[in-house]
Amino acid sequence: AARRLRGGGGGSVRGTLFCTNLRVAFVPGAQVSGGPACSFAKPKVLTAASSLKFIPEELAVHCRDFRLLRFHFHESGLQPQAFRVAMAIAQAREAATWPGHAGPTPLFESLHDWEKELKRQGAVGWRVSAVNERFDMATSLPRYLWVPGRLLDKDLKRAFAHFEERRVPRLCWHHPGGSDLLRTAGFHAASEPQREDVRCLEALLRGGHGQCVLVAPGELPSLAELQLSYGKLRALCLPDSPVPDDKWLSALEGTRWLDHVRACVRKASEVASLLAARRCSVVLQEPHDRDFNCLLASLAQLLADPHARTLPGFQSLVQREWVAAGHPFARRLGLGRPSPRDEVRAGGTGCG
Incomplete structure (x- = not known):
């Protein structure tokens, strides 16, 4: 049993907090008009190596979408079992149902x-x-690929060796006007294609x-620049950010996050215009x-x-263009230890 504290003195909501190593889910019960205020003045950050000499009475969860969720355990504190699970939480995610x-x-x-x-x-x-x-x-491509109907698999196999990581050109999306959007890796440096x-x-x-x-994507930022910009944006949006309100917009501009977003949307708009303008x-x-x-x-x-x-189309899009297409989520989110080759690629790979 737990109470989720509302900001601004809005009381609390009674319910049950479920913690796993993948997500946090709070199921509300009866609403409470008033609730206890935060009792700890010096919060301790929980990590996998944390060791506390007391059972905490409150849990503050900083989510990846910049939300701060605070839960108060008013009776006997956070149970030891829940505390051990909470230390292993990798990310917090709301349980939601989507109508339609x-x-x-x-x-x-x-x-x-x-x-x-x-x-x-x-x-x-x-x-x-x-x-x-x-x-x-x-190994990094999905099991099934969209390829031209007249191209036989025995001929298709000849193409893999000529591209980085063997990621050959394949269809992403067909425009209603007749154009086709494809994606591919760069040509392999040692590629020497024969006539066939x-x-x-x-x-x-x-x-x-x-x-x-x-x-x-020549004029887009590098992966290292994106990571640096996102880190600044995240620090700026956290509740304990030291930036005063009157300087927040200038600090936001200083992160260059909006510049990077603008560059990516502009490039995507150029691609969409090419697809709509002519059959190619x-x-x-x-x-x-x-x-x-x-x-x-x-x-x-x-x-x-x-x-x-x-919503269904967007979920399908993410699954197809990111998950099935082999985006390295673990490395980009820092959830695993990258190899030296990956570190060089992430830190020094521009988009030119």
């Missing part, structure tokens, strides 16, 4: 999910290839169109196809596809 959501979110782990989405987009001339079903062609390989690469990049436009193949090409390609492909679809702006 029809059916589960497709995970794009089955052939059916890919075929259903391809049919919804009306992408004539494309098919679902199971060439990577056992991840033996590219060149024919296969042209078929992949053109996607049945006579014109192919390559889009590289627009190919997003990033050195490793794991970060900005995910972002630009998602933003372009949000701008041009009304379905992507619905």
Whole structure:
């Protein structure tokens, strides 16, 4: 049993707090008009190595979306079992139900999910290839890929070796006007394609169109710049930020976060305009196809596809362009120990 404290002297809400190593869920019960004030003057940060000589009476959870949730345990303090679990919490997430959501979110782990989405987009001339079903062609790509219908799998296999991390060009989204959005990694430095390989690469990049436009995220910030900017933004938005209110907007501008957001949206708008203006193949090409390609492909679809702006469509978009596409969430969020190669790539990889 716990009470969630409201800010501004708004009392508290009685309920039950459930803690796991993945999320925190508070289920409210009877509402209480008044509640105890915060009793600890020097809060202690809980880590995996924390050792306390007392059972805490209150728990403050700083969420990734900058919310601060405070819970008071007024009877016997936080039970030892709950305390041990709380120290292992990696992130906090509200349990929510979304009205109007029809059916589960497709995970794009089955052939059916890919075929259903391809049919919804009306992408004539494309098919679902199971060439990577056992991840033996590219470990970071999904099992199934959207490729030109006339390209056989035996020819498709010739293309993998010519791209970084073997991440070949494949369809992301089909524009109703006839254009196609593709994404791919950069060409491998040691690539020496033969004549048949060149024919296969042209078929992949053109996607049945006579014109192919390559889009590289050259003017976007590097991953290191984004991480630095986000750290400043997060510190600025926390409740204990030392920045006074009259200087908050200038401090926000100093983080450069809005500049980075503006640059990404502008680039995605250019991609969406290319897709709408002419029937062509627009190919997003990033050195490793794991970060900005995910972002630009998602933003372009949000701008041009009304379905992507619905809750089911957005969930499907994130699953397809980020999760199934192999974005390294753990490394980017600092949840694992990166290898020296990953550190160099994250710290020094620009987008030029």
